[in-house]
Amino acid sequence: MGDRSFVQGFAFVYDTRFYSAQKGRYLIDSFLEKGQKDFGGFDSIILWATYPNIGIDDQNQFDMLSSLPGGLQAVRAMIDRAHQRRVKVILAYNPWDTATRKPEKSDSEMNADLVRQTGADGVYLDTGGDAPQDAMRAALDGVRPGLALEPEGGKSDMPLTTNNATWGQYYPTAGYFDHQRGVPMTKWTEPRFMIHYDGERWRHSRTTLLQHAFLNGAGVVVWDSIFATWNPYSDRDKAILRRMIPIEREFGDLLNSNDWEPYYPTNRQQVDASYWPGPTRSLWTLVNWGEERQRHTSILVPVAKGARYFDAWNGRELIPVRHSGWQELTIDEIDSHGFAAILQIQGSQIGRAHV
DSSP states (O other): OGGGOOEEEEEETTOTTTEETTTTEEOHHHHHHHHHHHHSOOSEEEEEOOTTSTTSSSOOHHHHHHTSTTHHHHHHHHHHHHHHTTOEEEEEEOTTOOSSOOOSSOHHHHHHHHHHHHTOOEEEETTOOSSOOHHHHHHHHTTSTTOEEEESOOOSSGGGGTOSEEOOTTSSOTTSSOOOOOOOHHHHHOTTOEEEEOTTTTSSOOHHHHHHHHHTTOEEEEOOEETTEEOOOOHHHHHHHHHHHHHHHHTTTGGGOTTOEESOOOSOTTEEEEEEOOSSEEEEEEEEOSSSOEEEEEEEEEOOTTOEEEETTTTEEEOOEEETTEEEEEEEEEOTTOEEEEEEEOGGGGGGOOO
């Protein structure tokens, strides 16, 4: 799941947008359709059934999932329907659940059993940090090798041996301070590793978060109902996400490139770029960190015989200007705190220029 899941929705099972007590059924179709309309569609969702309700009685987190309306059979039917719509579902796990009824097996085995019974696509480790999860990985691989194992933290590359995704909770700064430019260590070490940025859940603007994700070839968590606090995405951020995600999905193979070059030079101090090379097509993702619009932002690229270039953000062809062995590619304008993308394609790929 990890390296192609760019938009991850957060779903509380008790959210009235996700389950209707009046109808007695999960509203998976309307939930995913709303995600498509607002955010360009979810590639995966996290299913959360516990906090803040856990602790009212002695039910543990595994009991709570099993006792949902219709039981695990209904949960499986809901997940099957999500799969029909090409959306993965991972189950939330709370390792801090230690004061409720002690389960019959280890937590790793209990999670693996639930994944097996529901057909889920992996486990999200709430509050999980940088430690490898050997027992959980072994248990999940016993169900289906390669299932998602995604902790909340993930500043270090230590867990790469067992985990294949992270929320990157502290990227860019968990929403508490001004952001800092940077490259996630996990993505730099293993470009296939998927980060779902969640660092600005409490801010009214997620634009900076989206910029970090786009520049680093990563994904985002869409979370607007935050434990009973309603913090919706702005119209601008929803529009940005709908525009950037088709680019990331189309060129997902490039965003896994071991030859990724962060901080590719530009002619503007406030504009950063990443270069994602491939054998027949290459991509540059750019962001403008500044308050001012940036006009005539350019990059220099080596001359490539037969190549054509496109402004992939605005959908128009770029005409390079030659400079003694180099070509200059110019974006006319990048909005304040805006985005841009440049695509290079060879002749056989011309028909795929439009995303």
